[in-house]
Amino acid sequence: MTERAMNVEEVADPATPDRFRAMMSGFPTGVAVVTTTGHDGAPRGMTCSSVCSVTLKPPTLLVCLRDGSPTLEAILERGTFAVNLLHEEAQETAELFASGNPERFHMVQWEQEADAGGPHLVRDAHTVADCDVTALHRTGDHCTVFGAARLITQRHGLPPLLYGLRQFRPWSRL
Numbered sequence: 001m002t003e004r005a006m007n008v009e010e011v012a013d014p015a016t017p018d019r020f021r022a023m024m025s026g027f028p029t030g031v032a033v034v035t036t037t038g039h040d041g042a043p044r045g046m047t048c049s050s051v052c053s054v055t056l057k058p059p060t061l062l063v064c065l066r067d068g069s070p071t072l073e074a075i076l077e078r079g080t081f082a083v084n085l086l087h088e089e090a091q092e093t094a095e096l097f098a099s100g101n102p103e104r105f106h107m108v109q110w111e112q113e114a115d116a117g118g119p120h121l122v123r124d125a126h127t128v129a130d131c132d133v134t135a136l137h138r139t140g141d142h143c144t145v146f147g148a149a150r151l152i153t154q155r156h157g158l159p160p161l162l163y164g165l166r167q168f169r170p171w172s173r174l
């Protein structure tokens with residue numbers, strides 16, 4: 001153990017929302033924008049760092065989305081979504097889709113083929129998975145959406161964008 005690690009004082013405090021958020025910020029993760037379309041055909045999307053692979057057979061992942069968000073509501077109506085894994089040059093897009101700006105889809109390049117689960121962020125995603133909803137689980141103020149990946153589109157060879165300690169970092173600078 002390093003001297004720096006040995007100087008950390010152990011303190012057990014109740015798991016409040018602020019302490020939990022601080023703890024999870026120490027667990028870096030990739031950054032994605034989850035997209036779909038609403039019943040009106042308009043694109044919906046939000047930044048999501050709670051993305052996880054579940055199983056290879058069948059290829060399934062999960063995303064955790066804030067309950068009541070327009071993106072989640074549209075996913076539940078449509079039954080499909082796309083997970084746009086952002087590359088290292090897409091920090092502005094990650095921040096834009098986290099902001100809730102209603103004009104966000106007018107500020108990025110995107111396209112949606114007929115068989116896509118949701119809009120693909122063609123300039124900002126290194127890979128996109130188009131998914132069909134297979135299960136839901138609500139906990140607290142979030143909903144875990146399980147999706148069977150049916151299409152995977154590799155877009156760019158750029159390294160992924162990461163988020164941890166409340167900061168964005170490119171994989172290549174680690």
